[in-house]
Amino acid sequence: MNAPTRPNDYAAYPDARGRFGDYGGQYVPETLMPLVHDLDAAYAAAKADAAFQAELAGFLSHYVGRPSPLYFAARLTEHFGGAKIYLKREELNHTGSHKINNCMGQILLAMRMGKTRIIAETGAGQHGVATATVCARFGLPCVVYMGAVDVERQKPHVFRMNLLGAEVRPVTSGSATLKDAMNEALRDWVTNVHDTYYLIGSAAGMHPYPVMVRDFQSIIGREVREQILEVEGRLPDALVACVGGGSNAIGMFHPFLNDEGVKIFGVEAAGSGMDSGRHAAAINGGRPGVLHGNMTYLLQDREGQIEEAHSISAGLDYPGIGPEHAWLHDVGRATYLTATDAEALDAFMLLSKLEGILPAIESSHALARLPEITREVGKGGVVVLNLSGRGDKDVNTVAAHLGRTI
Amino acid sequence: MSKSRIEKRFADLKAEGRAAFVPYVMAGDPDAETALAILKGLPAAGADLIEVGFPFSDPMAEGPPIQRAAQRALSKGMTLKATLGAIAAFRAADADTPVILMGYMNPLVTWGVEAFARDAAAAGVDGLIIVDCPPEEADPLADALDAHDISLIRLATPTTDDARLQVVVRRTSGFVYYVSVAGVTGVKEADAAAVAPHVERVRKASGLPVAVGFGIKTPERAEAVARVADAVVVGSALVDEVAEAVELNEDVTGRVLSKVGALAKAVRLARRVPA
Ligand SMILES: Cc1ncc(COP(=O)(O)O)c(C=O)c1O
Numbered sequence: 096m097n098a099p100t101r102p103n104d105y106a107a108y109p110d111a112r113g114r115f116g117d118y119g120g121q122y123v124p125e126t127l128m129p130l131v132h133d134l135d136a137a138y139a140a141a142k143a144d145a146a147f148q149a150e151l152a153g154f155l156s157h158y159v160g161r162p163s164p165l166y167f168a169a170r171l172t173e174h175f176g177g178a179k180i181y182l183k184r185e186e187l188n189h190t191g192s193h194k195i196n197n198c199m200g201q202i203l204l205a206m207r208m209g210k211t212r213i214i215a216e217t218g219a220g221q222h223g224v225a226t227a228t229v230c231a232r233f234g235l236p237c238v239v240y241m242g243a244v245d246v247e248r249q250k251p252h253v254f255r256m257n258l259l260g261a262e263v264r265p266v267t268s269g270s271a272t273l274k275d276a277m278n279e280a281l282r283d284w285v286t287n288v289h290d291t292y293y294l295i296g297s298a299a300g301m302h303p304y305p306v307m308v309r310d311f312q313s314i315i316g317r318e319v320r321e322q323i324l325e326v327e328g329r330l331p332d333a334l335v336a337c338v339g340g341g342s343n344a345i346g347m348f349h350p351f352l353n354d355e356g357v358k359i360f361g362v363e364a365a366g367s368g369m370d371s372g373r374h375a376a377a378i379n380g381g382r383p384g385v386l387h388g389n390m391t392y393l394l395q396d397r398e399g400q401i402e403e404a405h406s407i408s409a410g411l412d413y414p415g416i417g418p419e420h421a422w423l424h425d426v427g428r429a430t431y432l433t434a435t436d437a438e439a440l441d442a443f444m445l446l447s448k449l450e451g452i453l454p455a456i457e458s459s460h461a462l463a464r465l466p467e468i469t470r471e472v473g474k475g476g477v478v479v480l481n482l483s484g485r486g487d488k489d490v491n492t493v494a495a496h497l498g499r500t501i
Numbered sequence: 502m503s504k505s506r507i508e509k510r511f512a513d514l515k516a517e518g519r520a521a522f523v524p525y526v527m528a529g530d531p532d533a534e535t536a537l538a539i540l541k542g543l544p545a546a547g548a549d550l551i552e553v554g555f556p557f558s559d560p561m562a563e564g565p566p567i568q569r570a571a572q573r574a575l576s577k578g579m580t581l582k583a584t585l586g587a588i589a590a591f592r593a594a595d596a597d598t599p600v601i602l603m604g605y606m607n608p609l610v611t612w613g614v615e616a617f618a619r620d621a622a623a624a625g626v627d628g629l630i631i632v633d634c635p636p637e638e639a640d641p642l643a644d645a646l647d648a649h650d651i652s653l654i655r656l657a658t659p660t661t662d663d664a665r666l667q668v669v670v671r672r673t674s675g676f677v678y679y680v681s682v683a684g685v686t687g688v689k690e691a692d693a694a695a696v697a698p699h700v701e702r703v704r705k706a707s708g709l710p711v712a713v714g715f716g717i718k719t720p721e722r723a724e725a726v727a728r729v730a731d732a733v734v735v736g737s738a739l740v741d742e743v744a745e746a747v748e749l750n751e752d753v754t755g756r757v758l759s760k761v762g763a764l765a766k767a768v769r770l771a772r773r774v775p776a
Contacts, residue, residue, distance in 0.1 A: 112637065122606055122633045124562040126658040126683055129665055268568055274559060281561045286684040288660055385606040385633065386559060398580050399611030400558040 101426045105352035108419070113302020113389075116425060118418035121301045123388045126285045131388075135303045137208045142310065147203065154199050155314065158232070159189045161196075163315075165322035165479070170449040177469030178332060178476035182452070183319050183347065185483050192455065192484030193312060193343040194225035194296060200311035201294045202229040210292035213237045216280040218245055218273035218339070219410035219457070220252025221484055222296030227261035237261040240279040242272035245409050252488065270403040273413050277387055297340025298417035301388025305417050312346025319479055320350055332472045333358040336481035337461040338431065339375075339410050341417035343483035349419075352428060360468055361420060362461045364406035365433035375404035377416040378424050378431040386414070391421045407436035407492060410457040410484070434463035440496055443486060455484030456492060506627045507599045507652055507675040510550060511710045511731065520727040521549035522768040523712060524761050525603065525736030527570035528555050528587055529579025531747050536574070537587045538754045541594060546758040547765020550599045552630070552734060555584045557605040562632045564687035570740040573747075581608045581617075585624040592625030601628040601654060601675075606638075614645040622649035628675045630654045636668050643672050652676075657703045659683045670707040676732065677707045682716045687737025691716035693725035700730050720767035727771035735764050 099116050102108065113119045113135075121131055141147040155161040163184045172180045185193040205213060213235050217223030223239040230237035239256055243265040246253055253263050269275035277300070284293045298308040323331055334351060336344035338361040351357045366374035374380055377392040384393040386401055394402040394414035404414045423429040434442070442462035446454045454462060461480055472478055486493075494501045514521050524543055529536050543551050556571035556579050563571070588600055602621065609617050609631065621629070629651055634642060636655065643653050652675030660683060661669055670677060679700055681691035691713065700711045713726050714734030723733045742760045746753040 120638050121635065122638055123635060124632050124658075125635055125656040125669065126562075126660050126680060128635045128637070129660045129662065268565070269559065269572075278559055278561050282564070282685045285562060286688070288683050384610050387561070388633070390610075393607070395607065395611070397611070399608035400556075400575060401607070 099426050101428060105428070109302060109306055113306070115419045115422035117383070118391050118421040119302055119305060119389050121388060122385045122390070123301050124285060126288060130288055131301055131303070133208070138204060138303050138307050141204050141207055147207065151200055151203055154203070155196065159195050159199060160187065161314065162318045163187050165319060165326070167326070168450050171446065171465070174445070174449055175466055175469045177474060178472035178478045180465060180469060181323065181331070181477065181479045182482045183315060183479060185315060185343065185481060186452070186455065186458070186485035190225045190228050191487070192221045192225065193315060193346065194222045195228065196314055196346070197296065197308050197311040197342060198222070198225040198229045198294060201307070202233055202235070205292035205294065206233060208292065210290060211235065212287065212291045213294050214240070214280050214283050214291055215294045215296060216240045216273065216276040217296060218242070218276070218412055219408065219488070220245070220249040220256070221410055221488070223256050223261070223263065224252055224259070226294050226296070227256040227259035230261060231259045238283065239263050240266050240276040240283070242270070242276045243267045244271045245273065245276070248492070249409060249488070272403065273409070274401065281387070296342070298342040298345045298419060299340035299387065299389065299415060305389065305419055308342050309345045309349055309419060312342050313349045315343065315346040315481060316348060316350035319347060323477065323479060327477055330354055330357055331479045332476040333360060333468055333478045335360045335362065335461045335464060335468055335478060337362050337411060337457050337483060338416060338420060339413050339457060340415070341420045343481050345417060345419055347481045348429065358472070359423070359429040360464065361429055361431045362464050363431055363433045364408055364411035364460055365435040366405040366407070368435050369433060373405035374433070375406040375411050375413060376433050377414060378421065379433050381414070383421065389418045391415050391418045407439060407496070408456040408460065410455070411460065432464050434460040438463040440493065443489070443493060447486070452482070453486035454482055455486050456489040458483045459486070506597065507550070510597070510599050511676065514549060519772040520730055520768055521712070521732035522547055522723070522765040523550045523552055523714070523732050523734040524548050524739055524764070525552040525554060525714070525734055526757070527567065527574050527740055528553050528584035529574035529577055530570045530740060530743055531573050531753060532577045533579060533583060533587065535753050537590060539757050540587060540591050542754060542758045543761060544595055544598045546761040548598065548761060550601060550732065552601045552603050552736070553584065553588060555581050555602060555604040555608065557608060560605060562685055564685040564737060566687040566737040566741050566744070569744060581612060585620055585626070588626055589624040599627040600625060601630060602626050603630040604632070606631055606634050609642070614642050618645035618649045618651060622651055626651060628652035628654045630656065630678060632656070636671060639672070654678055656680050659699070663702070666703065666706045673707060673709065676710040676712050677703050678734070679703055679711050679713045679730070680715045681713050684715070686715050689716050690718065691722065691726060693722070693729055696726060697729040720763050723764050724767040724771040727768040733768050
């Protein structure tokens with residue numbers, strides 16, 4: 096297959112049909128088509144409205160706590176002995192991850208559209224908590240769909256959502272994980288079209304979600320740009336982020352896509368190893384297909400049945416990836432690496448010990464590829480890693496793998 | 502040949518002055534052999550057209566009954582290739598009953614839409630309904646199906662306004678499927694009186710017969726809808742029969758076909774009385 100040509104301006108994508116090259120689109124049942132068109136129009140209007148942007152900026156600074164710091168990780172840098180490592184501290188946001196950036200944008204949009212009920216899917220519970228948080232803040236009822244398997248592995252998050260007033264509905268259909276939670280949220284949306292807003296948690300799903308979530312998360316990359324210019328006086332040599340659906344990654348990458356000198360690395364979850372067949376690496380281990388409203392790379396069998404993803408990290412445990420990443424991979428603008436469960440665990444421990452920061456097990460996948468990336472960039476170079484979430488939520492998982500009970 | 506099989510069937514029924522009864526069955530449910538026996542028995546039990554679902558792991562517009570039917574079929578190893586095989590076996594014995602395949606996009610993407618259209622035509626498929634392929638995304642599939650004279654059946658729903666309806670009916674043939682409730686299959690119940698004006702609207706916009714489905718479970722409801730629509734589709738209620746028969750260790754084929762018989766009879770009874 097010939098690689099598609101690189102565009103001159105990445106900001107010009109997606110096209111009017113929601114396509115990044117071959118990827119994206121709106122593969123949804125007819126009942127939802129008028130809704131996604133409405134959403135598209137409402138989002139375009141909000142995006143262009145200075146009052147909406149000002150309101151969002153206000154909540155991001157006073158409620159979420161932005162800007163998040165860009166922190167020079169001196170001991171980690173010294174440990175690897177290569178490029179300077181900066182951490183974008185998204186884990187310091189309210190609720191402990193980048194997910195809230197998107198939730199704040201979408202809840203303001205939902206209210207602007209006159210919607211009175213919010214639904215969401217969640218895997219790790221991080222997006223569910225962020226959604227329940229903004230729903231509590233604005234007084235909207237919230238239903239979060241969560242795979243029954245994930246409800247079991249993320250009990251504290253379920254309780255947190257309950258405390259925030261959200262109803263968590265365990266999903267037992269299919270493989271009872273994130274993809275099934277998304278199916279169930281879509282089924283709810285088809286059934287309650289008149290009043291319900293579906294707040295998708297990643298830069299995935301049907302147009303306009305991938306572009307909208309990217310835009311709301313791009314605050315990460317815009318801040319990094321300003322911050323790194325201030326401290327280093329130049330752009331970074333490389334950016335690194337973990338990729339589940341791809342929202343924290345695209346949020347950091349997007350403002351740098353036109354800067355061809357900035358290398359871009361996404362890290363997918365390799366689970367028990369790429370050869371084991373038990374992983375969540377859609378680009379490295381899947382092929383293009385259609386799921387949840389868009390064309391993208393998917394884990395699937397020879398018949399086109401979707402396969403279950405496997406990762407120690409519930410937040411990366413999804414068989415697909417946002418369509419913009421699929422395209423960035425095909426055009427060669429970004430490189431998608433993988434990290435196994437074991438590598439992520441090692442990185443988790445390393446950052447905890449060297450920098451006094453417990454990273455989310457999701458973000459730990461990105462950390463795990465720093466040895467190679469900092470070596471490739473080399474001494475004197477600058478690497479920025481998106482620390483998408485904090486690891487307090489993962490201590491039980493980590494303890495279990497260490498054979499300890501807490 | 503294929504498009505005309507659908508057209509001819511609706512023309513004949515129009516002459517008879519009645520609506521079509523269209524059962525939906527899941528390929529390979531509860532196993533390939535039983536599903537084929539059901540398929541073969543449908544015309545004699547009163548099916549005028551047949552919808553055959555092909556299983557997908559993530560059927561986002563399906564309620565629990567059809568989700569479970571797909572899971573049963575997949576767990577027995579059902580494939581799209583075997584689905585076409587079953588339709589070819591059916592076609593060998595029945596040259597007239599139109600068969601509509603219904604399912605989701607990804608298995609077709611895997612097959613390749615052009616090759617699939619060719620193979621489906623060879624198996625004797627007359628129409629295709631792809632739930633997650635709206636008109637905006639349908640051109641490549643529509644081109645492939647056109648080349649083999651297979652109808653791409655479109656869905657209209659309660660959220661389809663008049664402007665949207667014009668988009669929906671473009672490039673469609675055979676009939677239009679009116680989804681009678683906003684929701685997934687097999688949960689809410691359709692209301693014949695509420696459906697009637699929409700059927701008329703869709704008929705006018707498309708110039709095609711209008712089938713109504715999603716939410717018709719009983720003979721009474723089928724009869725009421727048959728008074729206002731050109732075809733009545735029943736799916737979840739039939740796959741529920743499969744599930745129950747399996748559970749109770751009963752004769753699956755007999756049970757499904759007898760339900761089909763009752764529903765078909767109700768549709769025939771609804772024949773519009775000449776004014
Ligand atoms: C901390 C954290 N990072 C990353 C992810 C992965 O999502 P995405 O790829 O959309 O950033 C999650 C998802 O739950 C998360 O909680």
